[in-house]
Amino acid sequence: MPRERESRGRVIFHIDCNSFFASCEIARDPSLRGRPIVVAGDPKERRGIVLAASYAAKQQFGIYTTMPLTEAKKRCPSLVVRPPDFAFYREMSRRLFQWLERFPHVLERASIDEGYLDVTNRASIVHPLAFARHIQQGLLEQLSIPVSIGIAPNKFLAKMASEMKKPLGITVLRKRDVPHVLWPLPVEQMHGVGDKTARKLQALGLRTIGDMAKADRTLLERTFGVFGLRLHERANGIDPRPVDPEAAEKWKSVGNSTTLPHDADDEQELRAVLRQLAESVSARMKQKRVVSRTVQLTIRYHDFRTITRSQTEAAPLQTADDLFRAAARLLKRHWNGRPVRLLGVAALRVFDEREEGKQLDLFHYEEEAKAEALRKTVEQLRAKFGERALQMGAEWLSSNLEEKERGER
Numbered sequence: 001m002p003r004e005r006e007s008r009g010r011v012i013f014h015i016d017c018n019s020f021f022a023s024c025e026i027a028r029d030p031s032l033r034g035r036p037i038v039v040a041g042d043p044k045e046r047r048g049i050v051l052a053a054s055y056a057a058k059q060q061f062g063i064y065t066t067m068p069l070t071e072a073k074k075r076c077p078s079l080v081v082r083p084p085d086f087a088f089y090r091e092m093s094r095r096l097f098q099w100l101e102r103f104p105h106v107l108e109r110a111s112i113d114e115g116y117l118d119v120t121n122r123a124s125i126v127h128p129l130a131f132a133r134h135i136q137q138g139l140l141e142q143l144s145i146p147v148s149i150g151i152a153p154n155k156f157l158a159k160m161a162s163e164m165k166k167p168l169g170i171t172v173l174r175k176r177d178v179p180h181v182l183w184p185l186p187v188e189q190m191h192g193v194g195d196k197t198a199r200k201l202q203a204l205g206l207r208t209i210g211d212m213a214k215a216d217r218t219l220l221e222r223t224f225g226v227f228g229l230r231l232h233e234r235a236n237g238i239d240p241r242p243v244d245p246e247a248a249e250k251w252k253s254v255g256n257s258t259t260l261p262h263d264a265d266d267e268q269e270l271r272a273v274l275r276q277l278a279e280s281v282s283a284r285m286k287q288k289r290v291v292s293r294t295v296q297l298t299i300r301y302h303d304f305r306t307i308t309r310s311q312t313e314a315a316p317l318q319t320a321d322d323l324f325r326a327a328a329r330l331l332k333r334h335w336n337g338r339p340v341r342l343l344g345v346a347a348l349r350v351f352d353e354r355e356e357g358k359q360l361d362l363f364h365y366e367e368e369a370k371a372e373a374l375r376k377t378v379e380q381l382r383a384k385f386g387e388r389a390l391q392m393g394a395e396w397l398s399s400n401l402e403e404k405e406r407g408e409r
Contacts, residue, residue, distance in 0.1 A: 010118065011118070011123040011128050012119070012154055013128075013151055014114065014115075014149065014161065015115050015116075015147050016162040017096070017113035017114065018147060019058075020112065021051055022038065022057075022082075024088060025085075027092070027145060030144070035056055035080055036080065039051045039081075048068075049065075049067065049068055050063060050067045050069060051084055053067075053072075055166075055167050057072070057076065060076075092145065096113075099142060099143065100115065105117050105119050105121070105122065106243045116158065116243045117243065128151050132151060132170045147168070148170070149169070149170045149171075151172045154239035155239055155241050156191060156241075157175070157237055178236065179210070182235070183208060183209050183213060183235075187208060204219065209235050212231060213235035253292075254281055255296070257298055257343065258342065260340065264340050274327045277345040279320040282320040282323055286318065289353050290351060291317060291347075292318070293312050294347070295348070296309070300343075301339065302339040302340070306342075311329065316353070318347075318353065
């Protein structure tokens with residue numbers, strides 16, 4: 001297992017801020033410490049969703065991120081609501097990572113409130129547990145920001161470890177711990193597995209991380225492509241990725257493209273391909289927890305002439321429906337009708353989804369529920385009738401969404 005050997009001997013920290021937005025508000029106003037607070041929409045309008053909740057709100061009242069603010073207020077009438085101040089959160093994030101850069105280690109910023117630190121070259125000088133406690137206490141004293149730290153031989157295990165004790169936890173997860181610590185957990189608790197992937201895994205009879213670790217690699221690859229092989233490796237505690245200081249810059253865009261099995265000039269066929277590309281890009285954006293306002297379409301014609309066109313929206317995009325509609329509009333506007341060899345969809349200049357500031361009211365929740373029902377119907381068609389049904393179902397779904405969009409105009 002050469003890839004497994006690559007991770008042997010490393011000591012990786014995953015540093016994860018606890019309820020970062022709420023913690024920033026408490027750092028700014030220490031009188032809030034110990035009180036149930038949330039960062040959400042305009043408290044006067046009582047609209048929107050909870051973006052972050054303090055541990056007092058979580059543990060005492062069961063309030064969680066994405067809960068409608070109206071429900072949170074019902075559970076806790078004395079709830080303190082703060083509107084999001086993303087400029088302040090970005091500044092606190094900058095100060096946090098600036099403080100971490102004081103140490104002579106390789107640092108990777110994974111998002112606004114989490115990062116990886118490779119401390120391998122110092123592990124023989126300072127014990128990792130002592131160093132982790134120093135970081136945790138330093139950030140608490142200097143910035144009043146609580147963090148949990150996972151310590152492991154690779155990034156995946158460190159990320160899983162940091163989730164195990166919150167707030168202010170420090171957890172060591174070794175490779176030999178994987179069978180008895182990770183394998184009993186349900187697949188939906190595995191980092192990188194979203195709701196849709198979890199449902200697919202469960203449909204294959206894979207309900208725990210251990211089931212996935214022991215699953216047939218060919219089956220996972222056939223179902224999920226390269227991502228399936230990566231899931232199998234991670235479930236077995238294997239992750240050779242280095243801590244990369246430039247990783248954030250590399251993820252300024254998320255995209256996917258495909259060469260068609262034959263040159264196509266049928267608009268419905270091209271739209272079906274765009275739908276599948278949008279679903280792929282959306283899944284990766286959700287995994288990376290990023291959104292974008294700019295969608296780019298790439299068209300390569302049968303003679304290899306290639307054009308790229310983009311469009312910027314007012315609101316951040318992440319769902320497959322939103323990405324598809326933007327790409328379909330670009331296709332309608334810029335495709336010249338000639339046979340197409342390749343199509344590509346990309347989200348440009350992505351940024352952390354928690355910085356978007358988009359507040360969904362109850363009306364939007366109802367609309368999302370309707371769209372989810374349509375998506376489930378398409379998945380059932382795919383399972384029962386195969387790929388052709390997927391294309392037909394996707395087109396039916398997109399036409400419904402576009403009719404709705406035209407009606408709203």
